[in-house]
């Protein structure tokens with residue numbers, strides 16, 4: 001089967017409206033299915049990496065050369 005939105009083959013139907021079947025991505029973009037991973041969930045789990053001034057850069061020499 002193919003997605004009614006992007007015409008790409010889909011393995012699993014995420015949403016169906018009438019005779020139109022949508023893949024997961026297109027269904028999410030169209031708001032047919034809730035996104036399984038709310039952006040707020042990972043916002044606090046992955047803080048931006050802080051540069052440690054006491055740790056030498058492993059690739060400093062390669063970059064310089």
Ligand SMILES: [Zn+2]
Nearest residue numbers: 003006023026
């Ligand atoms: Zn699609």
